[in-house]
Amino acid sequence: MTEPIYAIGDIHGQHDMLLDVLTLIEADGGTRARVMVLGDLVDRGPDSRAVLDTLISGRAQGRDWIVLRGNHDRMFLDFLEAGRIDHSAFRSKKIIESGEGWLHDMIGGLDTLASYDIDPTLPLPELIAGTQDAVPQAHLDFLRACPLYHVEDHLLFVHAGIDPKLPLDWQTEDHLLWIRDPFLTHVEPFDWLVVHGHSAIDAPRHYGNRINLDSGAGWGRPLTAAVIEGANAWVLTPKGRVPLAP
Numbered sequence: 712m713t714e715p716i717y718a719i720g721d722i723h724g725q726h727d728m729l730l731d732v733l734t735l736i737e738a739d740g741g742t743r744a745r746v747m748v749l750g751d752l753v754d755r756g757p758d759s760r761a762v763l764d765t766l767i768s769g770r771a772q773g774r775d776w777i778v779l780r781g782n783h784d785r786m787f788l789d790f791l792e793a794g795r796i797d798h799s800a801f802r803s804k805k806i807i808e809s810g811e812g813w814l815h816d817m818i819g820g821l822d823t824l825a826s827y828d829i830d831p832t833l834p835l836p837e838l839i840a841g842t843q844d845a846v847p848q849a850h851l852d853f854l855r856a857c858p859l860y861h862v863e864d865h866l867l868f869v870h871a872g873i874d875p876k877l878p879l880d881w882q883t884e885d886h887l888l889w890i891r892d893p894f895l896t897h898v899e900p901f902d903w904l905v906v907h908g909h910s911a912i913d914a915p916r917h918y919g920n921r922i923n924l925d926s927g928a929g930w931g932r933p934l935t936a937a938v939i940e941g942a943n944a945w946v947l948t949p950k951g952r953v954p955l956a957p
Contacts, residue, residue, distance in 0.1 A: 713941040715740055718747045718868060721781065721908040723929030724756025724822060729765060732936035735947040739938060743775060747861060749908040750781025750870035754819030755929040760826040763850045780857035781870040782888040786813040787823060788854050791846055794839040800889040859887045862903065866939065871909035915946055919957040
């Protein structure tokens with residue numbers, strides 16, 4: 712019998728939503744449920760700090776949770792480690808021209824800093840120093856340790872996706888954390904069923920060759936938890952499993 716694997720889409724600082732989906736997972740699979748968190752733990756939502764605390768605590772308690780890195784987690788790390796706020800993968804002209812980068816309202820870095828009680832009106836050098844003082848070393852270590860992807864049986868769990876033209880060991884971090892096209896427009900089978908987030912849609916969707924679980928929690932829509940057993944997938948709801956089919 713194939714063991715179920717649970718996956719959680721982009722959390723984006725929505726701690727209450729995270730607790731809700733963890734409750735659904737435990738009700739379906741028990742405390743030993745194998746869980747893949749698809750990254751984008753921080754930004755936009757009100758409590759990124761509590762999200763990290765909960766995930767770190769669960770791992771420390773022995774929960775079978777694998778937490779992947781997302782592009783927003785990378786941006787938070789870049790700010791913590793180097794005071795960096797820009798990234799070449801930004802596509803929005805508004806963000807690029809503003810010069811605010813990760814601190815722009817659309818990206819949500821200031822929401823993350825607010826969860827650590829950091830004054831967002833500080834000049835940038837003081838903001839960087841204040842963040843480095845305020846963020847616990849355990850959070851920094853946790854983010855640094857998050858893997859970029861995880862392969863299990865016929866499944867590839869990754870934040871954004873992969874370049875269909877490249878083998879997995881040739882994929883760069885930017886591919887795995889930032890890609891949209893040509894991944895999203897690829898209709899042929901991959902070597903695995905790819906389970907991902909990053910590209911927000913109104914509701915989780917199975918495309919046959921990939922499953923997108925970013926249902927827009929970063930924009931206030933519900934956070935999705937899904938379960939995959941063999942070739943079958945379901946979304947978890949308070950009323951039980953709802954099939955997620957191509």
